[in-house]
Amino acid sequence: MDGDVIVVGGGPVGLFLAAELKLAGAEPLVLERLLTPSEETKARGLGALATEALWRRGLGDQLAEADVDGTKDLARDHGSTRGHFANIFKIVPDETRPRTNIWQPELERVLAKHAEGVRILRGHEVTAVESDVDGVTVTAGRREWRAQYLVGCDGGRSAVRTLAGFGFPGTAALLHTIAGRVRFAGDVPPSGRYPTGTFMHGGSMAGVTELATGAEPEVTPDALAASIKRVTGRTVVVEEIHDARRFGDQARQADTYRRGRVFLAGDAAHVHSPSGGQGLNLGLLDAANLGWKLGAVIRGDKPEVFLDTYTRERHPAGEAVLRNTRAQSALLAPGAHVNALREIFGEVLDLPEANKYFADLLSGVRERYNFPYPAPKPVGEHCPDLxxxxxxxxxxxxxxxxxxxxxxxxxxxxxxxxxxxxxxxxxxxxxxxxxxxxxxxxxxxxxxxxxxxxx
Ligand SMILES: Cc1cc2nc3c(=O)[nH]c(=O)nc-3n(C[C@H](O)[C@H](O)[C@H](O)COP(=O)(O)OP(=O)(O)OC[C@H]3O[C@@H](n4cnc5c(N)ncnc54)[C@H](O)[C@@H]3O)c2cc1C
The missing domain is CATH 3.40.30.120 (Glutaredoxin)
Structure with missing residues (x-):
């Protein structure tokens, strides 16, 4: 055995899971395909539950430090530090259970430091998975690695998910977005919703959302200019684009998060649009849920069947996020009918109770696990930082x-x-x-x- 648990993928979820396993007394081994950490600026924020999960492990000061610049950047790029549902920036932040504004590469640095002492092997892309009664063998490059358990934390295009035979049902993309830090030469059309899509421009960020065509749009200056032209009807000159991102809103979820000795966590288990910034909250909570349970089984404190509670608790949490991101996509689609719906929805968000409802929906704080013994609320909920x-x-x-x-x-x-x-x-x-x-x-x-x- 090369460890108790092989974690495939050293992104945020894999790193946090590995640290949790180590804390629980297990020996994790992380296999990561990239030679150096990714500097891709995907997420820019952590939801309340993930923030609290990292506070619980002593990372509060580092998150608080990153949050200062992260919040300034958010105000610069969005013109607001309010949360949003489908880009309707009206959600009042819950000060009792705060989010953290932190760029993903910074978060990954914090988590890599937190996972110090864990064996992390970079430049190892997993291409085969074999599971038997005693353990799991994975192939990465010309070498095989073996452990009792395997967790695929290898992102939305998870190889582990495919190789281990998980189903991944869901819906195809309705919308496609390309965005980045952009330098234009000359005039730029106003931000807003247009008959065939949305153009957003604030601070140095610009982005265009159009109906998905099936073909993934390139992220080059010319492709961005062409997309802006299609949506706004105006010709722009894009001189430079940095931190380019391209994403669809396909919403899919693994049919189970456990097949025998193989588990999925994070984007490997669920993909959805980034609307409302919920992917990390969901993924880091998967890791928080699975780490101590695997540790307890590996130590011999709990029987294997205990691990079934992972899917039972985390699958509904994923379903809830897929549901609300699909609803956000419906509200982001172009068209006069959607414009009317957005106006009404904006009015609903002016009602304090509705505003709180959507704030809680996005942060997941109302999420409650069903336990095998009867217990009234707050049992099953995540405890705030009392x-x-x-x-x-x-x-x-x-x-x-x-x-x-x-x-x-x-x-x-x-x-x-x-x-x-x-x-x-x-x-x-x-x-x-x-x-x-x-x-x-x-x-x-x-x-x-x-x-x-x-x-
Ligand atoms: C534009 C954009 C904005 C976003 N904004 C937010 C936000 O504000 N808040 C939020 O919470 N979420 C946001 N998200 C979602 C968030 O980025 C993801 O949910 C998060 O990255 C998931 O982490 P992960 O560790 O599960 O997967 P990943 O970050 O994808 O990490 C997977 C790791 O596995 C490695 N890997 C892949 N295949 C293999 C293999 N075969 N062998 C070995 N290693 C492998 C990869 O190299 C990578 O390091 C956003 C996403 C996008 C695209």
Missing amino acids: EIIGGDGRRSRLHEHTRTGRGLLLTAAHPADPRVDVVRVTNTGPLLLRPDGVIAWAGEGPLDVALATWF
């Missing part, structure tokens, strides 16, 4: 008590339990938290059942 007042009156935040990656019991009275860390609190009711920050018990029903289920 303030904690200890027995001695000392104040701290929840994330200061979660670095070990173990379960955590917050209690005024319960005695120590070897399965979890126990912290005395005086300002909140009792709570049992899983290592992924999910509330497993909140004072109602037997604590022993919750402890035995997860630990």
Whole structure:
């Protein structure tokens, strides 16, 4: 065996998963095809749940530092730091559960440092996967690697997904966008919705969205100028384009996230449009959910069947994001009928309760897992970063008590339990938290059942 778990893909999800596995006492091996980390500026923000997941592992200061410039860049490029649903920039940020504005390459640097000590082999593209009763063998280059488990974190075009025979049903792209940091010579048409698409220009960013034709548009200065001409009817001269991106809004999800010893996480398990910036939130939460569970099975604390809870909990979370990104695509499509719908939708977002509904929808904070024992809310939800007042009156935040990656019991009275860390609190009711920050018990029903289920 070359490790307990082979993680294919050293993007953000693979790196975080590897760090979580290590923390849980497993030996991960990351195989990454690129020789050096990607500098592609895809995501520019982390949702609340992913932000809290990284705080729990002590990365809060680094995220806060990156957020200063990230927020300035967001204001420059979008003219607003509000969130958006289908480019309707009205979503009021939830200050109690903040996002982090961080560019993806910066996030990957933070996560690579966090995963220090994990064996990460670059320049290894996985091209074959063989699974048997004892383990999984993968081929990368001329070498084979073997471990008990394999997790494909190899992105939207996942080779692991195909090689291990996962289904990937969903919908084809309705829209295509090309965008980048652009220098124009001369006049630029106004940003806005046009009869056949949308042209956006703010700060140094420009982008065009058109109906997808099946052919993926190139991202060259000429291709961008041609697309702007098709949409706005105006001829522009594009002198330079940097940080170019091209993306469709195809929405697909693996039919299961586990086939025997092989798992999928992140974009390998689900692809959707980047509208609302939810991909990393979803993917990093997959990693947070799977890491400690695999660790528990590898340590022998839990039986293999425990790993089925990964699909059971994370597949619905993926479905929810596919649903709302499809809805956003419908609102981004060109046409007079959609213009009317957008106007009405904008009016709905002016209602504080509706605004909060959409903020929560995008951040996933209302997401709730179904547990195998009856338990009322907030059991099954991700716990926010609570303030904690200890027995001695000392104040701290929840994330200061979660670095070990173990379960955590917050209690005024319960005695120590070897399965979890126990912290005395005086300002909140009792709570049992899983290592992924999910509330497993909140004072109602037997604590022993919750402890035995997860630990
Ligand atoms: C334009 C754009 C804007 C976005 N904005 C946001 C945003 O604001 N917020 C947000 O949350 N999300 C956003 N996203 C989505 C986000 O970028 C992805 O969800 C995220 O990159 C997924 O991370 P991942 O680790 O699953 O996959 P990836 O980042 O794709 O990483 C996969 C890794 O696997 C490696 N790999 C692939 N195949 C193999 C192989 N066969 N063998 C070995 N290694 C392999 C790749 O080289 C890569 O390093 C955006 C995406 C785009 C395109």
